Amino acid sequence: MSLPVRERAPRPGGGRHRRPVPTSLPPDAPMLVLAAPGSAEGVAAEIAAVVRVDNPQIEVRLSPVDELADSLPSGRDAVVVPLLTWDDPAVLAAIGKAVAASGSGAVVTEALGPHPLLAEALHIRLAERGLARADRVRLLNVSSPVDAVILVTVGGERAVHGVQATAVLLASRLTLPVVAASLDSEPGVQMAAQRLRAAGAQRLAISPCLIGHEAPADLVQQAAAAIDAGHAEPLGAHSAIADLVARAYGSQLAS
Structure with missing residues (x-):
């Protein structure tokens, strides 16, 4: 019989994404763009929904990597967070090319792990x-x-x-x-x-x-x-994934 599982409340952590998102942001705060390898449906959409609910002060957009160039806002800063658990060079290169092709000044964060x-x-x-x-x-x-x-x-x-x-x-x-x-x-x-x-x-x-x-x-x-x-099941839309997305965004604001 499986033991009951208790998820802990999000807490400050070490590692590369130390700063959570501030509770209030200026009107011109960067958009958060989630870059999903493959489809932007299913688990990626679930993660985006959790990020939006947990961080209503952020404008969140979700895009497949191969459509990212068209999804980045023109004339506005954006933070692109790859939905990856490690720094996959092929996916990160594709994201970099999309950002360059868009002509935007978007910044791309590292992957969500290790953390x-x-x-x-x-x-x-x-x-x-x-x-x-x-x-x-x-x-x-x-x-x-x-x-x-x-x-x-x-x-x-x-x-x-x-x-x-x-x-x-x-x-x-x-x-x-x-x-x-x-x-x-x-x-x-x-x-x-x-x-x-x-x-x-x-x-x-x-x-x-x-x-x-x-x-x-x-x-x-x-x-x-x-x-x-x-x-075990894949990580999916676990609350920790949404938390790491927000921390990656927050770390860019801090820098």
């Missing part, structure tokens, strides 16, 4: 499936449901390297080994599972370091079934 809030959201997604203790402070006397976690991404070796810091943050939260792996190429999930089981970790779980638009929905399920492991 402690991202690791917290991954922890909660695991706990929702009964694959992690819901609260490491209150439930230290409860044994962990798994022995190790495979943090999965897409994009091969470069992507695996890009989420390594997030894997370290998640391992610190879970007090368990966490190994990063790619769903679509090597170093892959099978290799990570073999390494962990050779080290004595028999009960494995897959944690997708994915917002949800990066890969087909069944790719994580297939990877988990192939190694006989449980798996």
Whole structure:
């Protein structure tokens, strides 16, 4: 039976996005433009809706990356926040080209991770499936449901390297080994599972370091079934993602 999961209230955090959005902004404050790889529907639209509700003082626009040049406001500053969990160079290059083509003075932030809030959201997604203790402070006397976690991404070796810091943050939260792996190429999930089981970790779980638009929905399920492991859901419109978007915007205002 899964333990109840309690999301913590947003709080100031360390890392690259330290400043939340001020409660009041000048009339000429930059627009926040969310750049979504792929479709601007589904999970991207859900995240935009949460950002708007949490930050009514910001004008929020959502755009697919391939339509970004037409979505940027002319004659007005904008902050473009990529909906990425790591600094994917291909997507960031496409965003940079779109900004240049638009002729706007838009500023592009870094990806949303690594950040402690991202690791917290991954922890909660695991706990929702009964694959992690819901609260490491209150439930230290409860044994962990798994022995190790495979943090999965897409994009091969470069992507695996890009989420390594997030894997370290998640391992610190879970007090368990966490190994990063790619769903679509090597170093892959099978290799990570073999390494962990050779080290004595028999009960494995897959944690997708994915917002949800990066890969087909069944790719994580297939990877988990192939190694006989449980798996969490992608991050989706978790409140931490909306919080990190606002922090990325706020950090640009501060600078």
